[in-house]
Amino acid sequence: MDLRKRLAQLDRLTRRPKESLALEAGPSEGTRPTRETLARLGLTSRDTEQGPLWTVESTDAVAEPTVPLPDMAEVFSQGHCARPQPGDILFLDTETTGLAGGTGTIAFLVGVSWWADGGLVTRQYFLPDPGHEPAMLADLALLAAGFEVLVTFNGASFDLPLLCTRARLSRMDDPLATLIGWDLLVPARRLWGHRLDNCRQQTLESEICRTNRLAGDIDGSRIPQSWFDFLATGEPGLLPNVLTHNRRDMVGMALVFREVVRVCSLIDRPAAAGGCDLGGTPWDLAWALGRICERRRDTASSLALLEWAVREAPAGDFSSRRFLADAVRILKRGGDWALVEDLLSRGLVLYPDESWLHREAAILYEHRMVDLARALDHAAKSGEDHRLDRLLKLMGADRSGA
Numbered sequence: 001m002d003l004r005k006r007l008a009q010l011d012r013l014t015r016r017p018k019e020s021l022a023l024e025a026g027p028s029e030g031t032r033p034t035r036e037t038l039a040r041l042g043l044t045s046r047d048t049e050q051g052p053l054w055t056v057e058s059t060d061a062v063a064e065p066t067v068p069l070p071d072m073a074e075v076f077s078q079g080h081c082a083r084p085q086p087g088d089i090l091f092l093d094t095e096t097t098g099l100a101g102g103t104g105t106i107a108f109l110v111g112v113s114w115w116a117d118g119g120l121v122t123r124q125y126f127l128p129d130p131g132h133e134p135a136m137l138a139d140l141a142l143l144a145a146g147f148e149v150l151v152t153f154n155g156a157s158f159d160l161p162l163l164c165t166r167a168r169l170s171r172m173d174d175p176l177a178t179l180i181g182w183d184l185l186v187p188a189r190r191l192w193g194h195r196l197d198n199c200r201q202q203t204l205e206s207e208i209c210r211t212n213r214l215a216g217d218i219d220g221s222r223i224p225q226s227w228f229d230f231l232a233t234g235e236p237g238l239l240p241n242v243l244t245h246n247r248r249d250m251v252g253m254a255l256v257f258r259e260v261v262r263v264c265s266l267i268d269r270p271a272a273a274g275g276c277d278l279g280g281t282p283w284d285l286a287w288a289l290g291r292i293c294e295r296r297r298d299t300a301s302s303l304a305l306l307e308w309a310v311r312e313a314p315a316g317d318f319s320s321r322r323f324l325a326d327a328v329r330i331l332k333r334g335g336d337w338a339l340v341e342d343l344l345s346r347g348l349v350l351y352p353d354e355s356w357l358h359r360e361a362a363i364l365y366e367h368r369m370v371d372l373a374r375a376l377d378h379a380a381k382s383g384e385d386h387r388l389d390r391l392l393k394l395m396g397a398d399r400s401g402a
Contacts, residue, residue: 033128033234041236041243043126050135054126056243060251062120065258067265075190075264075292076182086115090147090179091257093249094159095242097224103169106130107162108227109242112143113250122250124243129231134170137163141175150179153201153253157183184253187260191288194320201252209255218245267293267301283312287323294330303334310343321351328360337368358382366391 035045042056064086071083095109106127113122123143125136140163144150152159160181164174188199196207205211218226218241226238266281267289281289290305306327313323324347331340344361351357359382365375366387372395379387 033230037234037236038126038128041126041239048135048139050138051132053135053139054128054132055123055139056126057121057123058247059117059119059121060247062115062251062254062258063118064115065261067262069261070264070267071296072182072261072264075187075260084149088148089151089257090114090144090149091151091250091253092155092159092176093152093246093253094162095223095227095246096162097227099158103165105162106133107159107166109246110136110140110163111246111250112140113254114147115254120251120254122247124246126243133166134172137167137170137172137175141173144176144179147179149182150176151182151184151253151257153184153249153256155183156181156185184256184260187264188256190292191260191263191285194288194322195284201249201256204256204259205252209252209259211252211255213248213252217248218242220245263289264292267298267305281308283309284323286312287326290330291326299333302330306330307334307336307339310339321354324351324357337364340364341369355382359384359387362387362391 038045038054043054044056045052045054047053069083069086091111091113093111094107095111097106097108098104108127110125111122112125113120115121125140127133127136150160160176163176167174184201185199188204192204192208193199196203202213205213218238222238223242223245226242229235229237230239263285286305286309290302290309293299293302293305309323310327310331324343327343328340328347331343341361341364344357344364347354347357348361358378362375362378362382362384365371365378372391376388376391376395379391
């Protein structure tokens with residue numbers, strides 16, 4: 001079905017009187033789904049002021065984080081919340097009619113999860129047709145009022161703006177406006193982006209959480225059409241797979257969040273109070289945590305983490321210019337010039353023509369190690385004429401005699 005036919009179909013649905021959108025208990029009229037059809041999907045209905053609401057709830061054996069939640073403000077670079085409890089956190093994921101966003105995109109399935117009674121409870125809101133959207137948004141607002149933090153995966157740029165837009169089109173307030181938003185994609189990129197081929201949620205689940213989804217998960221590209229087919233035929237089709245996919249997304253999001261909490265708990269204690277517990281921490285993860293400590297101005301922890309990373313990283317793994325730049329910048333603050341010298345030497349083995357490494361080496365040998373000959377050699381390779389001229393003057397030479 002092309003885009004014009006989809007838009008025409010949605011237009012016909014949204015123009016129907018509200019009464020015609022009510023689902024009949026008996027056989028379907030035309031292509032309208034019956035209550036029996038929705039019941040086969042596991043959905044149950046209840047009446048609200050805005051009309052019928054169709055949901056399904058389930059519980060998965062996903063335990064809460066085993067460590068206290070650290071201060072996550074600098075990890076997510078989004079709203080500060082003073083160490084929320086697991087019960088204060090709501091997870092959200094949507095399945096939509098497309099990825100373009102804007103007024104033509106509808107979230108026909110919204111999944112929300114929270115920790116309760118030792119497990120992860122998931123509620124899925126389903127739209128049998130667009131006319132049920134106000135009831136879903138209103139109930140979502142009531143549910144959100146009981147939480148402080150909203151965790152999504154790439155939700156800051158897609159799910160949340162979409163739901164806000166849909167609420168405005170229904171002349172309603174944003175149902176999630178009262179919550180502090182944490183997007184898991186932000187810490188995922190900071191902690192593991194340098195190691196993984198990509199930071200898609202399923203990649204994180206398999207590579208970081210060491211869990212794999214069961215066979216039969218529907219491809220995301222088929223999800224929009226499955227709802228359009230449902231509207232056209234009144235038959236479930238692939239919708240059971242879509243509901244399962246959404247539920248797996250919710251479980252996977254909780255697992256990734258739990259891993260982010262575990263990793264960030266390593267830096268929750270200030271270095272002055274005993275330091276970071278780095279035993280067994282991979283060097284590249286220590287580097288990522290050091291950058292986070294730098295963002296929150298915890299210089300002591302940042303230094304401890306970068307020193308660990310430099311000492312633990314095999315020479316062959318010094319393959320990131322970004323790591324070298326971060327390590328040089330942070331370790332210079334600590335004043336361990338022998339360690340800085342070792343770091344620059346290892347970097348120059350891999351990148352002998354990197355001018356900024358030669359510049360840093362020239363500064364180190366001139367001002368800290370007081371080895372003007374080596375400083376002169378690196379200044380010549382850095383391409384900084386003013387530094388080269390100054391060093392030659394200090395040594396009583398000129399360029400012709402250098």
